[in-house]
Amino acid sequence: MGNIALTGNSKKVEFNPRNYDDLIKLTESVRKQVDLKEVPTIGIICGSGLGGIGGHIKDAQTLPFKQIVGFPTTSVIGHKGNLVFGYLGGKYVVCLQGRCHPYEHGMDLALCAMPVRLMHQLGVETLIVSNAAGSANPKFNYGELMIIKDHIFMPGLAGFSPLVGVNDPRFGARFVSLNDAYDRQLRQLAQTVAKDLNIVLHEGVYVMSGGPQYETPAEVVFYKTVGVDALGMSTCHEVTVARQCGIKVLGFSLICNICNTDAEKSVDVSHEEVLKAAKFSGDNACSFVIEFISRL
Ligand SMILES: O=P(O)(O)O[C@H]1O[C@H](CO)[C@@H](O)[C@H]1O
Numbered sequence: 498m499g500n501i502a503l504t505g506n507s508k509k510v511e512f513n514p515r516n517y518d519d520l521i522k523l524t525e526s527v528r529k530q531v532d533l534k535e536v537p538t539i540g541i542i543c544g545s546g547l548g549g550i551g552g553h554i555k556d557a558q559t560l561p562f563k564q565i566v567g568f569p570t571t572s573v574i575g576h577k578g579n580l581v582f583g584y585l586g587g588k589y590v591v592c593l594q595g596r597c598h599p600y601e602h603g604m605d606l607a608l609c610a611m612p613v614r615l616m617h618q619l620g621v622e623t624l625i626v627s628n629a630a631g632s633a634n635p636k637f638n639y640g641e642l643m644i645i646k647d648h649i650f651m652p653g654l655a656g657f658s659p660l661v662g663v664n665d666p667r668f669g670a671r672f673v674s675l676n677d678a679y680d681r682q683l684r685q686l687a688q689t690v691a692k693d694l695n696i697v698l699h700e701g702v703y704v705m706s707g708g709p710q711y712e713t714p715a716e717v718v719f720y721k722t723v724g725v726d727a728l729g730m731s732t733c734h735e736v737t738v739a740r741q742c743g744i745k746v747l748g749f750s751l752i753c754n755i756c757n758t759d760a761e762k763s764v765d766v767s768h769e770e771v772l773k774a775a776k777f778s779g780d781n782a783c784s785f786v787i788e789f790i791s792r793l
């Protein structure tokens with residue numbers, strides 16, 4: 498996994514997500530294409546079907562990923578593929594309306610986490626990252642929210658980390674401590690906000706598998722046994738890079754399906770079902786994010 502050849506304006510351009518100077522060039526190209534009103538200190542990454550959050554942004558300036566040379570594409574339904582700048586909850590934010598999943602990009606995690614490094618360059622200090630996930634916890638119901646307390650990064654444990662490769666110290670530390678990946682104070686604030694809004698908010702452990710296949714019942718039981726509550730195919734690579742940049746993180750999952758645990762009684766899991774749940778509970782997720790930001 499090295500440089501990626503990209504064609505923009507009929508010129509062949511090389512972008513290497515592990516090259517700090519390439520990141521600076523990409524950041525400059527974003528700055529040239531938008532008229533930033535303030536420094537966006539809050540970043541948001543929208544999970545599957547959660548892009549509606551971006552629709553609430555006031556004085557919005559939208560920059561499609563495809564207009565940024567070097568930016569990875571997203572082809573998953575429910576991910577619009579835009580950077581949106583503007584005001585949400587009274588704060589100036591940058592929102593990634595759609596994310597780049599490693600399974601879409603040959604497991605190039607550094608490429609898929611690059612938008613977080615871009616956000617850091619733009620001034621982001623707090624990141625709100627969301628995802629659609631399946632539940633392995635019998636107490637969780639379809640459409641409810643779960644704050645991520647901790648994660649298990651399966652590709653990362655197998656050597657597919659966005660931090661693998663030569664580390665330019667300008668990106669941050671070579672060895673990143675993830676003891677506090679999900680900020681405790683932000684999690685406490687999230688609980689207060691949810692209580693005030695009368696929204697059910699669980700807290701639990703998220704696992705990122707490589708995907709794109711959903712889990713077999715045996716795999717779900719395996720994850721349950723090691724303490725997993727919610728299952729997805731994203732987020733951990735982004736959070737790992739955010740922590741290397743020193744960005745504080747709040748992560749949450751929207752529970753979109755109940756995972757199978759018994760091969761004899763199992764039912765189909767589909768992305769359509771995931772998007773249906775995201776639509777069903779999207780308004781709750783939006784209200785929660787907006788109120789949370791207003792209290793930061
Ligand atoms: O994590 P987000 O982007 O919400 O998407 C989730 O939904 C898709 C599967 O339905 C997978 O990409 C999974 O990771």
Ligand SMILES: Nc1nc2[nH]cnc2c(=O)[nH]1
Nearest residue numbers: 629630631728729730771
């Ligand atoms: N890995 C995984 N990702 C999901 N995204 C939404 N639902 C699921 C699920 O059940 N498993």
